[in-house]
Amino acid sequence: MTHDHDLVLRPTPAQTEAALNPPPGRTGGDLVVETLAGLGATTVFGLPGQHSLGVFDALRRSSLRYVGLRAENNAGFAADAYGRITGEAAPLLLSTGPGALMALPALQEAAAASAPVLALGSQIPAAGLGGGRHGHLHELRDQQASFRDVVKSVHTARTASQIPSAIAAAWESALTAPHGPVWVEIPQDVLTAETVLPVVTAMDATPEDLAPRPxxxxxxxxxxxxxxxxxxxxxxxxxxxxxxxxLRALAEKLDAPVVTTFGGKGAFPWKHPLSLQSWLEDRHTTDFLEDADVLLVVGSGLGELSSNYHTFAPRGRVIQIEADAGKLEANHPALGIHADARLALQALLETARDRTDATAPDRVRTVLDKVADRLAAQDLDLERQVVAAVRAALPPRAPSFWDMTILAYWAWSAFDARHPNTMHSAQGAGGLGYAFPAALGAAVADPTTPVLAVSGDGGAMYSLAELATAKQYGLDVTWLIVDDGGYGILRAYMTDAYGEATGTDLARPDFVALAESFGVPAALTTPETLTADLSKALATPGPSVVVLPALLKMFEPTHL
Structure with a gap:
C-alpha cells in the first residue's frame, strides 16, 4: 500500500535550475518571509526592533502585507483577532527581550481562546546564547523560558538552513486542534547573514485531524x-x-436544549426554541443544567466562568468533547472524548438516534422567563437599554470585540451574537486593552464589514496609541468607549467586598478631542442617542470613536 507520506516529490527542471541559481543579496530574513509566504500567509503584524531588522528588510522584497502597531501587546491582540476571523495562523514579528516580553499578555489571551498566532522573535547573536554573560542589548538568560509556559510550543533556528523547518513546525502546531499561539526565535546574525540557500517554495504543514475514538x-x-x-x-x-x-443539527435531532458559554457566543441561534442563550451566571440556568440526566459539553473546559464560578454540580452523566487534553475531565468526571469538536459532532450525528421531546421548548422558555423576571426585579433599565442599543446599531454579521468592562460582562450573558465567530472578548485570560487592537486585526482580516470595539475608559487607556494605526491604515473600526471615570468593575467588586474602593478612580483625557487629534472623527453620545450615533459611525468608512459617559451596574450575582 502506498501512503501519501511515502511519495517523494521530484523537482522539475525549472525548480532545479532555480535552486541552483538563487537570486543574490538574500539573507536569513528572506528565508523567514519566503517560508511564511510558502505556508500561505498573506499578512504579518508586529513591530521592528534592532535585532529583527533582517526580517523587516526582507519584507520589502516579499509579497507579504505588513501591519505595524504601536506596542507589541497590541500587535499580538491584532494577530489574535486575525487568527480568529480567518482561521489561519497569524504571523507576529517581534524583537528580542523587552519587545518580545511585551507580547506575553496577548499570547496568553490567544492561548486561552485557542487563537492561532505564530510569534516570531529575534535573539542575540548565536555565539552569546545561553550564557547571559555577553551584555548584549535586550539579552535574557533564557528567552524561551518566558514563553514556554504561555504558548503551545517553542521552536528555534540556530542556522539559516533550519529556518524553513522551524517555522513550518510552528505553523503546524498553531493550527493543530486546539489552535493556539507558538513561539519561534532566530538569532540576529542568522537573520542578517547572506545566504546562498535556494528560495523557499510552497510548503505543506497541514495538521493531522484530531478524530474521536469510535x-x-x-x-x-x-x-x-x-x-x-x-x-x-x-x-x-x-x-x-x-x-x-x-451543533444545531445534533440539538434538533435530540431535542436537546443548548446553552453557549461566553467564549461560545453565536455557536447556537439565540432565538431558537431550544436556546437557553448564555445566562451562565444565573442560578436558574445552572439548576436546569444540573438536572440534565445526560449533559453534553462540547469545546469547553467548564472553567470558572462556564461553571457559574465553580458552583455548578451536575447530577447526571457528563460527556465532554474537548481538543485540549489538559481540560478534559479537569473539573468534572465525564466520558471524555479527546477530539476536534467538528469531527466529534459529525460522529454523533451519524450515530445518534432521533429523539423527540415536545416539552423541551416549554422548559427552555420557563428558564428564560425566570431569568427575565429576576432582571426585571432589579433597577437595570439603563444597562439593558445600552446593550439593546449596541445590538440595534451593529450589522448582523459585523464582528465585535469587547474589553474587560461592565458592558462586556453584560454582553457575555445578554448580547445576541447573531452569527458564529462574530463576538469576541478578552474573557479567556482577562487582560485589559484587548478590544481596540483586536478589532483592528479583524478589520485587516475582512475589510468588507465594519468592526466594533467596546472598552471602558480604563481599558481604553491601554490602546490609545493604536488610533494612529487605525488612521494610518484606514481601518473600518468604530470604538465605543464607556466612560465611568475608572476601573468600573473593580470599583464595584471592591465596594461590595470592602465597603469602599481603592485605586479604581482615574483621571482621563477628553476622548473626543484626543481622537480628533489623531484625525479620527469622534462623537459624544447618550444612552438615548447611542443607537443612532453608533449606526452613523459604523456606516462611515474608516476609524471612528463614540464616547458614552455612563455609570453602569452589574446584575446581582446568583451563583452564591
Whole structure:
C-alpha cells in the first residue's frame, strides 16, 4: 500500500535550475518571509526592533502585507483577532527581550481562546546564547523560558538552513486542534547573514485531524439518544472548529436544549426554541443544567466562568468533547472524548438516534422567563437599554470585540451574537486593552464589514496609541468607549467586598478631542442617542470613536 507520506516529490527542471541559481543579496530574513509566504500567509503584524531588522528588510522584497502597531501587546491582540476571523495562523514579528516580553499578555489571551498566532522573535547573536554573560542589548538568560509556559510550543533556528523547518513546525502546531499561539526565535546574525540557500517554495504543514475514538462516540450517542432530559453546553471549541451547523443539527435531532458559554457566543441561534442563550451566571440556568440526566459539553473546559464560578454540580452523566487534553475531565468526571469538536459532532450525528421531546421548548422558555423576571426585579433599565442599543446599531454579521468592562460582562450573558465567530472578548485570560487592537486585526482580516470595539475608559487607556494605526491604515473600526471615570468593575467588586474602593478612580483625557487629534472623527453620545450615533459611525468608512459617559451596574450575582 502506498501512503501519501511515502511519495517523494521530484523537482522539475525549472525548480532545479532555480535552486541552483538563487537570486543574490538574500539573507536569513528572506528565508523567514519566503517560508511564511510558502505556508500561505498573506499578512504579518508586529513591530521592528534592532535585532529583527533582517526580517523587516526582507519584507520589502516579499509579497507579504505588513501591519505595524504601536506596542507589541497590541500587535499580538491584532494577530489574535486575525487568527480568529480567518482561521489561519497569524504571523507576529517581534524583537528580542523587552519587545518580545511585551507580547506575553496577548499570547496568553490567544492561548486561552485557542487563537492561532505564530510569534516570531529575534535573539542575540548565536555565539552569546545561553550564557547571559555577553551584555548584549535586550539579552535574557533564557528567552524561551518566558514563553514556554504561555504558548503551545517553542521552536528555534540556530542556522539559516533550519529556518524553513522551524517555522513550518510552528505553523503546524498553531493550527493543530486546539489552535493556539507558538513561539519561534532566530538569532540576529542568522537573520542578517547572506545566504546562498535556494528560495523557499510552497510548503505543506497541514495538521493531522484530531478524530474521536469510535467506541466513545458510539457510547455517547447511545446515552444521548436514550436520555430523558439531555442538555448541551457549547463552548469556544465549537466556534474555533467551525462546527455551529453540526451543533444545531445534533440539538434538533435530540431535542436537546443548548446553552453557549461566553467564549461560545453565536455557536447556537439565540432565538431558537431550544436556546437557553448564555445566562451562565444565573442560578436558574445552572439548576436546569444540573438536572440534565445526560449533559453534553462540547469545546469547553467548564472553567470558572462556564461553571457559574465553580458552583455548578451536575447530577447526571457528563460527556465532554474537548481538543485540549489538559481540560478534559479537569473539573468534572465525564466520558471524555479527546477530539476536534467538528469531527466529534459529525460522529454523533451519524450515530445518534432521533429523539423527540415536545416539552423541551416549554422548559427552555420557563428558564428564560425566570431569568427575565429576576432582571426585571432589579433597577437595570439603563444597562439593558445600552446593550439593546449596541445590538440595534451593529450589522448582523459585523464582528465585535469587547474589553474587560461592565458592558462586556453584560454582553457575555445578554448580547445576541447573531452569527458564529462574530463576538469576541478578552474573557479567556482577562487582560485589559484587548478590544481596540483586536478589532483592528479583524478589520485587516475582512475589510468588507465594519468592526466594533467596546472598552471602558480604563481599558481604553491601554490602546490609545493604536488610533494612529487605525488612521494610518484606514481601518473600518468604530470604538465605543464607556466612560465611568475608572476601573468600573473593580470599583464595584471592591465596594461590595470592602465597603469602599481603592485605586479604581482615574483621571482621563477628553476622548473626543484626543481622537480628533489623531484625525479620527469622534462623537459624544447618550444612552438615548447611542443607537443612532453608533449606526452613523459604523456606516462611515474608516476609524471612528463614540464616547458614552455612563455609570453602569452589574446584575446581582446568583451563583452564591
Amino acid at each position: 467506541e466513545l462516540t458510539a457510547l455517547a450517542a447511545h446515552l444521548l439518544s436514550t436520555a430523558e432530559r439531555p442538555a448541551i453546553i457549547a463552548g469556544g471549541g465549537v466556534i474555533r472548529s467551525d462546527a455551529s451547523g453540526k
